[in-house]
Amino acid sequence: MTTAELIQGLLRDALARAASELGWPASDATLEVEHPADPAHGDYATSVALKLARPLRKPPLEIATAIRDRVAPHEAVSAVTVAKPGFVNVALNDAWVAAQVEVIARAGTDFGRTKALAGSRIQVEFVSANPTGPVTVANARGGPLGDVIASLLAFHGADVQREYYVEDTGTQVDRFGMSIAVRYRQLFGEEIELPPDGYPSDYIKDIARLLGDRDGDAHLRLPLDEQAKLFVPFGIEWVVGEAKRVTVKLGIAFDVWFMQHTLLTSGYFDETMTKLREKGYLVERDGAVWFDSPDVPRDKARDGEDKEEGWVVVRSNGDPTYLGKDIAYHRLCLEQRGLDRKINVWGANTQYHLLQMKIALPALGIPDDRWRVVLYQYVRFVHEGVLQRMGKRTGQFLLLEDVLDAVGKDATRFFLLQSSADRQLDFDFELALQQSNENPVYYVQYAHARIASIFRTASEKDLSSADADVSLLTDAAELQLVRHCLRFPELVAELRETLGVHALTTYAMELAGLFHGFYKGNRVVGDDAARSKARLRLVEAVQLTLRQVLTLLGVSAPDQM
């Protein structure tokens, strides 16, 4: 149980007693606790009395007082007070706070960990960039995001699979194959132009060259479209190999690389369509197969023209659409594979697809609460002095690997994780290089390394944190550190619901900042052996907490830097 949950429980009990003793009518106001901005207001506060004032038709201060008077005594709490205009403030008992140092240090890598999701199998699907080129910084945003979400869910006991969905079929992939074929022909001196919808970048030439190295001119006499078809698996293999290599470099280990074409070759796609058809959700029109249901929006007024109703799942040429395949893929994961939940980390351009899926999956009997999408906004980058959107199709992008090589894994991850997913992110490569040494990740890592250094100093003096008496920790500066460590379990519990993992970076900076301030003003290893031991135990708890956060973020926690 987190400290916040402890306090919340005490306050809720008090409210329930007040309500029953004073005959208050039931209310749907829930009692939430928060951390007051001003430490003078204590460690926790609730504004429930203010919210109850109207339904109970009583002054907030009277309600607050009634609650305060009924809070059961607890060793963790030193004072419960009422403040204008109707807050109930709770101050933690300093001795109890100090004792938590021991609890934290003993918990070790279990600190903050829960079993809340034990027994549930959850897939986190992320990156899943079109396999038509190398991973760019744009796709890469989903990398750390999905990876940290996966780590967080595992931290709460879930059995987590990290999955990369390789979308190796479809129109874009056809164009990819065509582009390779054109470059292949050029390799042997043929004068042939890349079609306008081809992929223009040089990596296609690299793939063609590798193909030429392997097979020589063996395929030269085939028609272009047959070459295109033939070269796709080779190209995909190259791209997937690159994606594996680069994501590993970014610190991500996918458990499953799911190849989309297996959905089709296994017959699972057709089976899924059959099931939809049986339930009456498919209609044939203009040679294509459409998904339609009463929930599909009917907006006929678009641009003054009538809109076709429904969405195509199989094109008139027989090829499944992305939507059709994704319906089958989700069914595969949630029914066939028996996953309890699927979490998709998708880029902002999938918002309409998301709407379609929200309507299509329930048609198959797959409820909303079994899958969830974390949508992240685009990463733009500065190209020739102008902010631009990245795209493999336009040939304008910044490669993830170039950034990784320039600023390193830790700084890259920390940068991409700092802002919330629904905020657009701009990446200036020059600025990133310039500021790489100023990246806040070093501020956090430095705190961790500094503590390691303290322990090196201590061991030279034969001091350790063993049998420390943490009750000697009574200074406000010391206890402030502990108080902040105690927020870590609260944060990760909250993130279990919100998945707003960027908050971990903010927390890491806060805790590091508190430690740096403490370090400046307080000697850990000093003349007083008992006090030194207690403080060693304290900074051990701080270091441990920092390490927990950094580990979740997938950022290294160095002992020296």
Place this chain on the structure above:
RNA sequence: GCCCCCGUAGCUCAGUGGAUAGAGCGCAGGCCUCCGAAGCCUGAAGCAGCGGUUCGAGUCCGCUCGGGGGUACCA
């Protein structure tokens, strides 16, 4: 046109409807005979605008302005 996301300090970003809006970079100034100055301390500087809901709004609602995305038999 319609739909979604976002506008917070010069820059990059935090900020669960609460009590005096924070951090890093940059800028001005100060701090190493003492566990690591990749640090600390001080200062200047901000909620795009207008209404509304609320005891209380950066946070919720509406409109305006600005940025991004979507509205395919692309993915």
